[in-house]
Amino acid sequence: MTQHWDAIIVGGxxxxxxxxxxxxxxxxxxxxxxxxxxxxGAAVSEQIFPGFTFSVFSYVVSLLRPEIIRDLxxxxxxxxxxxxESTVTPLANGDYLAGWGDPDLTRREIYRHSPRxxxxxKEYGRLMYFMAKAVKPIxxxxxxxxxxxxxxDLRGMLRLGQHLRSLGTEQFNALYKLMTMSSxxxxxEWFECEPLKATKSASGIIxxxxxxxxxxxxxxxxxxxMGEIDGAFRAWGFCKGxxxxxxKSIASAAQALGATLRTEAPVKQVLVKNGRATGVVLxxxxxxxxxxxxxxLDARRTYLDLVESRELPTELLxxxxxxxxxxxxxxxxxxxxxxxxxxxMPGIGPQHxxxxxxxxxVDYLERAYDDAKYGSFSRKPYxxxxxxxxIDPNMAPPGKHVASIxxxxxxxxxxxxxxxxxxxxxxxxxxxxxxxxAPNLKRAILxxxxxxxxxxxxxxxxxxGNIFQGELALQQLFFLRPAARWASYETPIHGYYQCGSSxxxxxxxxxxxxxLAARRILGVQ
Amino acid sequence: MLKTTPFHExxxxxxxxxxxxxxxGYSVASTYxxxxxxxxxxxxxxxxxxxxxxxxxxxxxxxDAARLLDRMVTRNVAKTKVGQVLYTPWCDAHxxxxxxxxxxxxxxxxxxxxxxxxxxxxxxxxxFGLKVEIRDISEELGALALQGPLSxxxxxxxxxQPVDSLKYFRWMDNRIAGADLQVSRTGYTGDLGYELWVxxxxxxxxxxVLIRKGADYGITPAGIWALDVxxxxxxxxxxxxxxxxxxxxxxxxxxxxxxxxxxxWTVNLDKEVFNGRQxxxxxxxxxxxxxxxxxxxxxxxxxxxxxxxHLSPSLPTVAWRASVPIYRDGRQIGYxxxxxxxxVLKKYLVLGHLRAPHYAxxxxxxxxxxxxxxxxxxxxxxxxLPFFDPPRKKS
Numbered sequence: 001m002t003q004h005w006d007a008i009i010v011g012g013x014x015x016x017x018x019x020x021x022x023x024x025x026x027x028x029x030x031x032x033x034x035x036x037x038x039x040x041g042a043a044v045s046e047q048i049f050p051g052f053t054f055s056v057f058s059y060v061v062s063l064l065r066p067e068i069i070r071d072l073x074x075x076x077x078x079x080x081x082x083x084x085e086s087t088v089t090p091l092a093n094g095d096y097l098a099g100w101g102d103p104d105l106t107r108r109e110i111y112r113h114s115p116r117x118x119x120x121x122k123e124y125g126r127l128m129y130f131m132a133k134a135v136k137p138i139x140x141x142x143x144x145x146x147x148x149x150x151x152x153d154l155r156g157m158l159r160l161g162q163h164l165r166s167l168g169t170e171q172f173n174a175l176y177k178l179m180t181m182s183s184x185x186x187x188x189e190w191f192e193c194e195p196l197k198a199t200k201s202a203s204g205i206i207x208x209x210x211x212x213x214x215x216x217x218x219x220x221x222x223x224x225x226m227g228e229i230d231g232a233f234r235a236w237g238f239c240k241g242x243x244x245x246x247x248k249s250i251a252s253a254a255q256a257l258g259a260t261l262r263t264e265a266p267v268k269q270v271l272v273k274n275g276r277a278t279g280v281v282l283x284x285x286x287x288x289x290x291x292x293x294x295x296x297l298d299a300r301r302t303y304l305d306l307v308e309s310r311e312l313p314t315e316l317l318x319x320x321x322x323x324x325x326x327x328x329x330x331x332x333x334x335x336x337x338x339x340x341x342x343x344x345m346p347g348i349g350p351q352h353x354x355x356x357x358x359x360x361x362v363d364y365l366e367r368a369y370d371d372a373k374y375g376s377f378s379r380k381p382y383x384x385x386x387x388x389x390x391i392d393p394n395m396a397p398p399g400k401h402v403a404s405i406x407x408x409x410x411x412x413x414x415x416x417x418x419x420x421x422x423x424x425x426x427x428x429x430x431x432x433x434x435x436x437x438a439p440n441l442k443r444a445i446l447x448x449x450x451x452x453x454x455x456x457x458x459x460x461x462x463x464x465g466n467i468f469q470g471e472l473a474l475q476q477l478f479f480l481r482p483a484a485r486w487a488s489y490e491t492p493i494h495g496y497y498q499c500g501s502s503x504x505x506x507x508x509x510x511x512x513x514x515x516l517a518a519r520r521i522l523g524v525q
Numbered sequence: 526m527l528k529t530t531p532f533h534e535x536x537x538x539x540x541x542x543x544x545x546x547x548x549x550g551y552s553v554a555s556t557y558x559x560x561x562x563x564x565x566x567x568x569x570x571x572x573x574x575x576x577x578x579x580x581x582x583x584x585x586x587x588x589d590a591a592r593l594l595d596r597m598v599t600r601n602v603a604k605t606k607v608g609q610v611l612y613t614p615w616c617d618a619h620x621x622x623x624x625x626x627x628x629x630x631x632x633x634x635x636x637x638x639x640x641x642x643x644x645x646x647x648x649x650x651x652x653f654g655l656k657v658e659i660r661d662i663s664e665e666l667g668a669l670a671l672q673g674p675l676s677x678x679x680x681x682x683x684x685x686q687p688v689d690s691l692k693y694f695r696w697m698d699n700r701i702a703g704a705d706l707q708v709s710r711t712g713y714t715g716d717l718g719y720e721l722w723v724x725x726x727x728x729x730x731x732x733x734v735l736i737r738k739g740a741d742y743g744i745t746p747a748g749i750w751a752l753d754v755x756x757x758x759x760x761x762x763x764x765x766x767x768x769x770x771x772x773x774x775x776x777x778x779x780x781x782x783x784x785x786x787x788x789x790w791t792v793n794l795d796k797e798v799f800n801g802r803q804x805x806x807x808x809x810x811x812x813x814x815x816x817x818x819x820x821x822x823x824x825x826x827x828x829x830x831x832x833x834x835h836l837s838p839s840l841p842t843v844a845w846r847a848s849v850p851i852y853r854d855g856r857q858i859g860y861x862x863x864x865x866x867x868x869v870l871k872k873y874l875v876l877g878h879l880r881a882p883h884y885a886x887x888x889x890x891x892x893x894x895x896x897x898x899x900x901x902x903x904x905x906x907x908x909x910l911p912f913f914d915p916p917r918k919k920s
Contacts, residue, residue, distance in 0.1 A: 104550030107643065108528070115661055119646035123772060130775075 005031045005290035007521070008280055010267045010306065011461075011500070013041025014247050016296030018514030019499040019521075020261075021072050021254035026522050030259040031288060033280065035266035035461065038244070039251050041296070042460055042467065043509050045244025049447035051397045052335040055242035055388060057451070057460065058467070059331075059404040060084060062237075063226060063508040064246065067140070068515055077252040080240040082391050086354030088345060089199045090437040096344035097195040098351070114193040124190045130171050131178060132226045137163055139226070139505040142516050143479040143487040179474060183221045184212040184362050198359040202382055205408060207467040207507060209326040211369030212362050216474050223472055223506065238391045246509055270295070270306045270496060277496040292495050292521060296514070298462060298469035299323050299482035299502035303491070311493055319483040323502070324476060327453030327465030328372060330410030332430045334403040335396070335447040339387060340438030352390045358383040358433065368409055375415030377426045377452075380433055382408045400446070405430060412453035412464040423450050468507025469500050478504055489517040497521055527552045530578035531667035531728030535736075539746055546749055549643075551579040554748035561754075561843070562868075564747035568714050568755050569869050571743030572673035574735060575752055577713075577720070578728075581626075581643055582663045586635040589655035594628055594636055596799055597651045599783055599792045605630045610694045610709050613791050614783045615647075620804030621771035621780035623647065624764055625788075627711060629696050637662075637722075641764040642772075651800070667728040671735070672718030672755070674917055675742040680708065680719055682738045688719065693919040702730040713752060715759025717917040753844040754865045757874055760819055760910030762786050766846045767817065767862040767876055782808055785815040785878070787910065816884035819912055820851070820861065822873035822892060823904035830894060830901045840866040840873065851877055852891040852902060858883040861892060867912065874912050875905065883907070 007023050009016045012034030020030045038044050042057040061081055069079065085101030098109050103122070111118035144156025164172060177186060183204030187197040201212040204221035211217070239245045251261055266283045270293050279289035295302040303312060303320040339348050342356065359365055359382055368378035384406040389396040396402045407430050414422060427450035435441045453465025462469060470476055479487045482502045489497050499517030501507040528551045530536070536554055544555040553576055556564060567573040585593060594602040600613040607630050614625040626640040638644070648659045671679060680688045685700040688708055696709035704727030712718030723731050736744060756763065764770060768786055769779040782805060783792050794806055824838075831838045844865035851859045861877035875892060883890065886909045891902040 104527070104547065108550055116646045116649055119643045123646075126773065126775070 003288070005029050005279075005288065007031070007292040007294060008033060008288055008290040009294045009296055009499070010270070010280060011035070011041065011296035012039040012247075012251070012261060012263065013296050013460075013500065014043045014250060014509055014511055015499050015501060015514035015517075016041070016294070017247060017250040017254055017261075018068055018072075018511040019294055019296065019518045020259045021250060021257055022515055022518030023521065024254055024257035024259040025071075026518075030254070031290070032254070032259060032261045033265040033267050033282070033288070034261070034263045036459075037264050039261060039263060040244050040247030042456075042462065043243040043247045044460075045242030048333065048449050049335040052400070052402050052447065053242055053395045054333040054402060054449065055239075055244065055404055056333060056449070057331060057456065058243045058509050059386060059388070059406065060237070061239045061243065061246060061509055062224070063510040065140070065510055065512050065515065068250075068511045071515075072250065072253040074249045074253060077249040077256070078241075078245055079249040080245070081237045082240055084237040084354055084386065084391065086351060087199060087357050088342070088351045088354065089195045089357045089359055090342055090344040091195055091360050094344055096342075097193070097199065098345075099199070110193065110196060113196065114191070117191045117193045117196055120190050121196070127171075127174055128222070128225050130167075131175055131222055134163075134167050134171055134175055135222065135226065138478070139510075139512055140516070142489065142520055143481070143504045145479055145485055145487070148485075178218045178222045180215065181218040182213045182215050183217040184366075186218040186221070194361045195359065198362045198365055199357045201362060202357060202359045202365060202384070205328075205365065205369070205382070206384075206406070207329055208471050208473065209324075209328040209372070209409075209411070210473070211366045211373075213366050214369075219474055219477070220472050223508070238386065238388060240392045240394075242388060242392075242395065243509060250511070267306065269308075270493075272307060272311045272493055272496070275311070275492075276494040292497065294497045294499050294517060294521070296498075296500045298325070298466075298500055299498070300325065300463040301461065302498045302500070302502065307493065307496070313492060316483055316486065316492065323482050324471045324473065325412070325464035325466040326471060327412035327456065327462070327467070328409045329465075329467055330377070330407040330426060330430075330453065331451040331456075332405040332407060332427055333449040333451075334405065334445055336401040336403055336444045337446055338440065338444045339390070339401050340403070340434070340441045340444065342438045344437065352387050354386070356383075356385040356437075358385070358437070372409030372411045375411065375413065377410045377414065377429060378408070379429055381410070381430060383430065383434065385434070405434070410452055412457070412466075414452075414454075418452050418454040423452050423455070426450060426452060469502040470506075472506050477506065481506060489513075489520040530576050531723070531725040532576045532578065532669070532732050534729060535732045536576055536746065544748070548749070549579040549581065549641075553579060554746070556748040556750045557746050561748060561750035564745055564751035565754050565868065567743060567745035567747060568673045568716060568751060570673065571745065572671055572676040572679055572739065573714075573745050573747030573751060574739070575670040575672065575747050576668075577670050578667045580663070580668055581640040582661075582666050582668070583638045583640070583644065583648060584635065584660040584662045585638055585648065585657060586660075587655075587657040588634055589652075589657045590634050590636055593648070593652050593655050593657045594638070595796065597648070598628065599788075599799060599801070599805070601793045601796045602628060602630075602636070603796075607632055608695050608697070610696055610711055612694070612711075614786065614788055616783065616801030616805070617771045618800060618804070619771070619780075620782045620801035620808060621774075622768060622783055622786060623771045625762070629707075629709060642770060647772075665725050667723045667725050669721040669723065669732070669735070670712055670714075670718060671721065671744075672712045672714040672716050672747075674717055675744075676718050679735065679739040679742045679744055682742070683734050684708065691719075702727070702734040704731050706731065713759070713761055714755035715761065715911050715913055715918060716755065716915065717920065750843050753863075754867070757844055757863055757865045757876055758867050758869065758911070758913035760876065760912055762788070762817055762876070763863065781815065781817075781878075782813075784808055784813045785817065787817040812881060814881055815859070815878050816881070817910075818877060818879050818884050819908040819910045820875040820877055820890065820892060820905045821908045821912070822875060823906070824873070826904040827873060827894065830896045830903060834897050836897070849875075849877075850893045851879065851905075852893070853883050853888070858890065870913055872912070876910075879907065
């Protein structure tokens with residue numbers, strides 16, 4: 001006897017869970033099917049080494065939509081975001097550049113390097129505040145099709161037009177620049193201090209196979225800036241218990257609203273009858289039937305793996321095949337007997353409660369990209385390092401620590417392919433580079449977990465290990481995400497939807513796609 | 526860590542109640558005593574000594590120094606004589622106020638600019654193509670304000686050169702405790718007063734001599750709370766309290782032109798082109814939409830609000846800085862931005878912004894007052910600024 005569901009969500013990543021929670025909230029009978037033993041997709045906390053909890057993949061929260069936190073009452077379900085306020089960039093000459101939570105301290109610190117940049121930084125922040133504000137409504141909008149004359153699309157385009165007009169000249173022009181320029185060029189218009197430009201431009205390359213001098217990277221910069229505007233809601237920081245708690249809190253909310261969540265339930269295929277989704281079949285052979293099937297997986301899996309190709313137009317399949325993934329980031333998680341002592345700022349202090357950024361110059365980042373462009377991992381990579389145990393002591397045994405190191409570039413398409421030996425060589429490059437800044441690092445390592453894009457793909461299913469379910473490049477955004485005409489969470493198969501970050505507004509632990517997909521399914525504009 | 530001023534070693538032990546405050550990334554005293562009453566009284570009765578070192582200070586020099594400043598500010602700098610000090614605001618291209626400060630002409634081609642906010646970038650942006658050198662001297666120069674009726678007597682007792690002939694808004698070279706420094710007849714209190722521009726390395730001996738010899742004249746270290754009451758009485762506008770810098774404002778409505786700040790007297794539309802000139806000309810022709818005004822709260826109506834709930838009137842002990850609605854005939858016509866009880870005038874004084882046509886002196890308005898958690902309105906009148914203007918200020 002098979003049970004009949006209103007909706008089945010394939011993939012228990014954070015977007016799938018958000019979508020499930022919103023559907024359940026509207027009274028739908030919802031089943032979530034997750035392949036792994038743990039819910040959360042790329043937002044999971046796991047004890048890879050006994051006593052040490054890693055945010056294995058994603059590791060900070062900056063973009064989680066405040067309306068989701070409110071709607072699902074995530075705070076009641078365990079979400080507790082702790083502040084992560086500083087960034088220290090160690091420099092080759094033994095000095096450093098620090099950005100603190102306090103504006104006066106930050107201004108004085110930048111002043112040491114460039115008095116003019118110290119003031120420019122404040123004005124830049126003000127403009128970026130406007131830019132984040134300018135794109136914010138777009139993030140919460142189901143993308144209209146600009147070529148369509150359907151009333152819903154026309155309404156959407158009108159809203160978009162009105163919104164852009166309301167920006168005013170200065171802001172519209174700045175937005176235009178952000179949409180078209182490279183992050184390095186954009187920042188050159190503002191600053192002269194090399195490590196400052198490099199550290200800011202690093203946000204423009206994260207998760208993307210572009211260098212800071214690649215046109216289009218300025219948009220990614222903005223995408224990451226949007227989290228900071230929510231500083232007002234305190235949604236920028238480190239999640240207590242690691243990023244797995246984000247998923248757990250959403251899962252808990254979904255369950256409380258009546259959704260059923262199953263783990264170790266890999267879906268083999270979506271069942272389609274007469275152009276209509278009717279349910280899914282699990283790898284075990286078990287069939288689950290539903291009126292609506294929602295895929296939280298990326299576009300490649302949603303269109304190419306989960307359904308038979310004959311069910312979809314050839315042109316669409318072609319577009320999806322050309323959707324760019326090209327994972328470019330790796331992750332190194334460390335269990336540590338002691339904290340790394342950075343020679344630029346000796347001792348253990350408040351700097352360890354924030355991030356360290358290995359981004360001494362724009363050239364450094366661009367060279368790191370050059371390595372990847374020609375098929376190798378960066379010998380001197382860009383790194384963003386945080387010590388979650390400094391913020392949440394429960395992440396490691398007392399006196400011990402965990403480090404989360406985001407590394408770029410680590411290309412999926414490594415020349416000759418990835419092997420265990422190459423993974424370890426990549427891990428060595430990371431540790432060796434970091435040891436130049438923190439000489440005690442090597443002796444402090446109790447355990448090291450190295451994740452290449454190939455490992456990310458194998459473990460959590462993200463195609464080519466792309467952390468955004470597809471690059472945040474301009475040609476893959478808004479009404480083109482993941483494909484023209486199919487950016488509104490629907491697919492050509494009736495009752496089959498997509499809710500992952502392959503769709504608008506893209507990646508980061510935002511939950512926006514899951515929420516918008518649910519609204520589309522429920523017929524809410 | 527916050528920065529400390531060159532006088533910190535002396536001022537820190539005097540702060541009894543740990544009442545520190547932040548000013549431009551420095552720690553300074555809110556009040557030295559438990560309460561600021563005595564410090565305020567000194568400013569009006571003997572002399573208050575205030576550490577104002579966190580001010581931003583720039584040295585602008587070179588053949589084009591006057592041109593740079595004239596391009597930037599609304600007053601005529603070229604006409605300034607050596608030895609003169611100008612108070613002036615400066616604007617963006619739309620005639621909205623960025624900041625205000627003073628310009629001292631040190632010699633033909635050298636000026637010192639003080640500002641509330643860091644202004645190095647703005648100076649550089651305006652200096653493009655000009656032969657001028659701009660130096661941020663904020664940290665190398667300590668600054669003290671000696672304000673009050675006995676300030677002149679104290680300076681005459683400690684300075685090598687008497688200051689009797691130093692006129693209002695002029696400066697002179699002088700020596701105290703063997704230290705070369707400059708004394709200007711300026712201040713932020715509306716009283717007889719001076720400001721001392723002291724090389725940071727000489728700060729402590731200068732402080733010590735002032736305190737020692739000033740004791741006979743009742744010299745009293747005073748903090749920002751005391752200063753705040755004095756500057757409201759003097760009707761002086763404060764950046765980021767009474768107005769938002771055009772560079773920080775988030776929306777147009779948050780910006781103010783010098784006209785809207787009632788600084789008309791500082792705007793010289795006849796001088797050659799300067800930032801905002803066109804916009805200010807147009808604004809003047811159009812009529813000024815807002816004015817920065819003084820309000821005097823009507824005591825009887827204020828008291829009635831309290832007696833109605835069986836309380837006696839409660840006055841602010843410290844000057845407040847908040848946005849409070851102002852009404853006329855039931856409609857909101859503006860907002861207050863600062864207010865305090867004036868011990869010297871025995872009046873409740875308020876500074877605020879009113880829309881045309883409600884800003885004429887003696888217009889009756891109503892100020893929102895919260896009494897026992899309830900919003901009430903007290904009568905008030907628009908008054909000409911400054912509230913307090915003793916003859917000794919310019920004598």
